Amino acid sequence: xxxxxxxxxxxxxxxxxxxxxxxxxxxxxxxxxxxxxxxxxxxxxxxxxxxxxxxxxxxxxxxxxxxxxxxxxxxxxxxxxxxxxxxxxxxxxxxxxxxxxxxxxxxxxxxxxxxxxxxxxxxxxxxxxxxxxxxxxxxxxxxxxxxxxxxxxxxxxxxxxxxxxxxxxxxxxxxxxxxxxxxxxxxxxxxxxxxxxxxxxxxxxxxxxxxxxxxxxxxxxxxxxxxxxxxxxxxxxxxxxxxxxxxxxxxxxxxxxxxxxxxxxxxxxxxxxxxxxxxxxxxxxxxxxxxxxxxxxxxxxxxxxxxxxxxxxxxxxxxxxxxxxxxxxxxxxxxxxxxxxxxxxxxxxxxxxxxxxxxxxxxxxxxxxxxxxxxxxxxxxxxxxxxxxxxxxxxxxxxxxxxxxxxxxxxxxxxxxxxxxxxxxxxxxxxxxxxxxxxxxxxxxxxxxxxxxxxxxxxxxxxxxxxxxxxxxxxxxxxxxxxxxxxxxxxxxxxxxxxxxxxxxxxxxxxxxxxxxxxxx
Amino acid sequence: xxxxxxxxxxxxxxxxxxxxxxxxxxxxxxxxxxxxxxxxxxxxxxxxxxxxxxxxxxxxxxxxxxxxxxxxxxxxxxxxxxxxxxxxxxxxxxxxxxxxxxxxxxxxxxxxxxxxxxxxxxxxxxxxxxxxxxxxxxxxxxxxxxxxxxxxxxxxxxxxxxxxxxxxxxxxxxxxxxxxxxxxxxxxxxxxxxxxxxxxxxxxxxxxxxxxxxxxxxxxxxxxxxxxxxxxxxxxxxxxxxxxxxxxxxxxxxxxxxxxxxxxxxxxxxxxxxxxxxxxxxxxxxxxxxxxxxxxxxxxxxxxxxxxxx
Ligand SMILES: Nc1ncnc2c1ncn2[C@@H]1O[C@H](COP(=O)(O)OP(=O)(O)OP(=O)(O)O)[C@@H](O)[C@H]1O
Ligand SMILES: [Mg+2]
Numbered sequence: 001x002x003x004x005x006x007x008x009x010x011x012x013x014x015x016x017x018x019x020x021x022x023x024x025x026x027x028x029x030x031x032x033x034x035x036x037x038x039x040x041x042x043x044x045x046x047x048x049x050x051x052x053x054x055x056x057x058x059x060x061x062x063x064x065x066x067x068x069x070x071x072x073x074x075x076x077x078x079x080x081x082x083x084x085x086x087x088x089x090x091x092x093x094x095x096x097x098x099x100x101x102x103x104x105x106x107x108x109x110x111x112x113x114x115x116x117x118x119x120x121x122x123x124x125x126x127x128x129x130x131x132x133x134x135x136x137x138x139x140x141x142x143x144x145x146x147x148x149x150x151x152x153x154x155x156x157x158x159x160x161x162x163x164x165x166x167x168x169x170x171x172x173x174x175x176x177x178x179x180x181x182x183x184x185x186x187x188x189x190x191x192x193x194x195x196x197x198x199x200x201x202x203x204x205x206x207x208x209x210x211x212x213x214x215x216x217x218x219x220x221x222x223x224x225x226x227x228x229x230x231x232x233x234x235x236x237x238x239x240x241x242x243x244x245x246x247x248x249x250x251x252x253x254x255x256x257x258x259x260x261x262x263x264x265x266x267x268x269x270x271x272x273x274x275x276x277x278x279x280x281x282x283x284x285x286x287x288x289x290x291x292x293x294x295x296x297x298x299x300x301x302x303x304x305x306x307x308x309x310x311x312x313x314x315x316x317x318x319x320x321x322x323x324x325x326x327x328x329x330x331x332x333x334x335x336x337x338x339x340x341x342x343x344x345x346x347x348x349x350x351x352x353x354x355x356x357x358x359x360x361x362x363x364x365x366x367x368x369x370x371x372x373x374x375x376x377x378x379x380x381x382x383x384x385x386x387x388x389x390x391x392x393x394x395x396x397x398x399x400x401x402x403x404x405x406x407x408x409x410x411x412x413x414x415x416x417x418x419x420x421x422x423x424x425x426x427x428x429x430x431x432x433x434x435x436x437x438x439x440x441x442x443x444x445x446x447x448x449x450x451x452x453x454x455x456x457x458x459x460x461x462x463x464x465x466x467x468x469x470x471x472x473x474x475x476x477x478x479x480x481x482x483x484x485x486x487x488x489x490x491x492x493x494x495x496x497x498x499x500x501x502x503x504x505x506x507x508x509x510x511x512x513x514x515x516x517x518x519x520x521x
Numbered sequence: 522x523x524x525x526x527x528x529x530x531x532x533x534x535x536x537x538x539x540x541x542x543x544x545x546x547x548x549x550x551x552x553x554x555x556x557x558x559x560x561x562x563x564x565x566x567x568x569x570x571x572x573x574x575x576x577x578x579x580x581x582x583x584x585x586x587x588x589x590x591x592x593x594x595x596x597x598x599x600x601x602x603x604x605x606x607x608x609x610x611x612x613x614x615x616x617x618x619x620x621x622x623x624x625x626x627x628x629x630x631x632x633x634x635x636x637x638x639x640x641x642x643x644x645x646x647x648x649x650x651x652x653x654x655x656x657x658x659x660x661x662x663x664x665x666x667x668x669x670x671x672x673x674x675x676x677x678x679x680x681x682x683x684x685x686x687x688x689x690x691x692x693x694x695x696x697x698x699x700x701x702x703x704x705x706x707x708x709x710x711x712x713x714x715x716x717x718x719x720x721x722x723x724x725x726x727x728x729x730x731x732x733x734x735x736x737x738x739x740x741x742x743x744x745x746x747x748x749x750x751x752x753x754x755x756x757x758x759x760x761x762x763x764x765x766x767x768x769x770x771x772x773x774x775x776x777x778x779x780x781x782x783x784x785x786x787x788x789x790x791x792x793x794x795x796x797x798x799x800x801x802x803x804x805x806x807x808x809x810x811x812x813x814x815x816x817x818x819x820x821x822x823x824x825x826x827x828x829x830x831x
Contacts, residue, residue, distance in 0.1 A: 087710025
């Protein structure tokens with residue numbers, strides 16, 4: 001096995017310690033970081049924990065030169081440094097994997113890695129040399145990657161590897177990982193952790209952000225907790241537990257288990273009959289899906305990402321064309337109806353990609369909260385918006401859903417990831433829906449918010465709403481669902497009642513394996 | 522009369538003038554291609570061309586030196602590009618609207634200067650045809666391909682150079698990445714502003730040369746609004762050519778051939794209303810754009826100002 005130094009184009013300054021002292025950052029109406037001290041050293045994983053909007057990404061963007069702090073200093077190996085831009089950070093040996101990936105989809109892996117770096121051939125690109133180095137680096141860290149593949153062809157997990165290689169290639173000695181696991185499957189998380197362990201053994205310093213406490217316990221050496229922009233403290237991970245972390249972070253007791261009391265099941269609210277549809281890559285998206293969801297029940301859709309979950313949500317909400325079969329809402333065939341007409345009939349949708357499909361980034365929080373209903377009384381009369389009612393309504397929702405925002409008039413894009421999700425949730429749940437399609441509703445949410453969302457879904461169930469919960473998080477599916485449908489390559493493998501189902505059985509179904517006994521039957 | 526159209530002299534004539542007429546399209550559209558690949562839509566091409574055409578004409582006329590005229594067009598184009606870059610990159614202006622502003626400025630300014638400094642229409646001696654030794658002696662082909670002025674050859678040489686720069690150099694890689702995902706490029710320490718300044722100024726220079734190729738190469742006069750929409754067609758050609766220099770070349774040739782064809786129709790006195798004939802290339806623009814629509818994706822960040830948050 002070759003060594004890193006032989007592969008990399010130029011050795012960067014090695015980072016032994018990074019210290020951030022007294023970092024303060026203000027945004028209009030928000031104190032995102034309030035005199036935060038944070039440090040990390042070579043060979044460790046330092047986890048950064050905190051609720052949505054606590055200021056984690058802000059602190060890391062300051063370290064990477066994307067934001068300038070209002071106060072505070074940064075020291076590398078004891079020397080004060082100023083980081084004006086990402087190029088300063090890269091020069092100092094800092095790399096960052098962003099919460100939202102920074103890749104050019106229409107370019108290849110090698111092109112993305114080579115971007116902005118001096119070439120060995122002067123002004124000509126040297127993609128063949130870069131490709132070889134990528135393969136050599138990939139070999140050292142056990143990353144499988146094809147340098148000539150286009151980014152759009154890669155799965156999310158693979159794209160993340162490209163991000164890691166990009167940073168390593170630039171000689172990053174410190175790597176910041178901002179919620180790297182939020183979009184990964186459990187297997188991909190294991191692979192990422194293996195890579196991270198290899199990196200710390202190699203003397204890298206890692207900063208790891210996640211809302212999943214078991215991951216923090218598993219991978220980190222130290223944990224720092226932020227709350228409302230302030231640092232609460234730092235502890236060695238070995239001296240803490242999951243529930244201790246949860247309470248420390250939220251500042252109160254958090255119930256990590258939910259009780260799903262029995263509820264009377266009503267009529268069929270949503271039914272799919274032999275539904276087929278295409279997908280974005282031209283492969284069949286859904287291939288004959290039939291299922292029913294009744295009022296007062298939660299149907300969980302379990303499966304590895306990319307097996308038709310997205311398409312399933314889209315055919316129900318009307319965003320994707322059905323090529324064969326029917327979608328039926330409360331007895332009415334809605335296959336040909338527009339999304340808005342379905343909404344008016346009581347269908348609510350919590351989309352997976354909330355940044356893109358769930359909100360309008362340049363609208364205010366209040367405007368986003370009334371997107372669905374703005375054309376109806378009491379929100380508007382004869383085309384005129386009723387501002388008084390809208391602001392009163394928004395204020396109520398902001399309070400009820402604990403949306404952290406400086407004001408109703410703040411643009412949605414300036415909220416933290418978790419709070420954007422809360423806007424979508426508040427809007428979709430507050431309108432007394434008949435059927436809810438919830439796709440990855442807790443992805444990227446902190447534990448307090450996750451608990452809240454799950455309770456809300458159970459509350460809807462109690463009120464007799466039919467809920468379809470699409471999630472890649474098996475724990476979530478098991479905690480909330482009455483029945484569990486497993487989706488694999490666009491087909492429903494099986495639908496099981498959520499009583500004594502074994503995780504192994506679900507895992508096999510998710511991998512496309514029916515149990516032998518059943519296959520014979 | 523129709524049969525006359527298909528005589529070999531006419532066909533060769535159409536080919537030769539088609540090749541020549543593609544020149545301004547090529548300069549302008551290649552410049553625009555670079556801009557759009559970096560995410561900047563410049564609708565001011567026509568205005569830059571008009572000012573370039575005037576500057577080239579005026580300086581050539583006063584000094585009698587065509588090369589000084591060309592230099593003047595380059596400088597005027599660069600200054601226009603610089604202004605456009607400042608407005609779009611630093612002031613984050615809406616690109617479509619500010620482009621139209623630059624067009625109107627170029628249209629009015631070139632006419633004003635013409636009225637003040639020249640007055641009446643004057644012709645000059647433009648760049649002479651440059652017969653390439655040996656090649657231009659080849660019967661038939663020599664006349665069609667190798668007997669044009671230097672600006673025509675320059676336009677065709679530009680196509681492979683542009684392809685090479687976009688696809689084989691580190692600068693090209695930066696340009697393409699910024700047109701697709703400026704945030705990603707920024708996060709790697711690339712200056713989005715610097716690269717866009719470069720492509721917009723280069724676009725201005727090439728538009729200036731495109732104008733010069735009319736006023737001191739092909740037509741050898743300056744007239745008010747002499748480009749008559751050519752700059753806008755050049756922008757359309759970038760879409761037609763799917764943001765690739767070779768595609769732009771194909772489009773430019775197609776349009777200039779159709780243009781040459783309609784000119785010959787008029788020369789030969791084919792009984793078609795001349796207004797209709799003149800419309801032909803424009804109608805073709807629309808048809809081709811409709812046909813080409815949605816086949817290829819535009820650069821994702823096209824016409825979107827970039828600003829790092831906070
Ligand atoms: N560009 C910005 N403009 C205005 N306010 C901002 C901006 N970026 C962040 N904020 C605010 O700063 C606070 C901290 O946000 P930050 O993104 O750092 O949170 P976070 O801890 O990363 O949360 P999450 O877990 O949801 O990602 C939030 O209240 C957010 O609304
Ligand atoms: Mg964050």
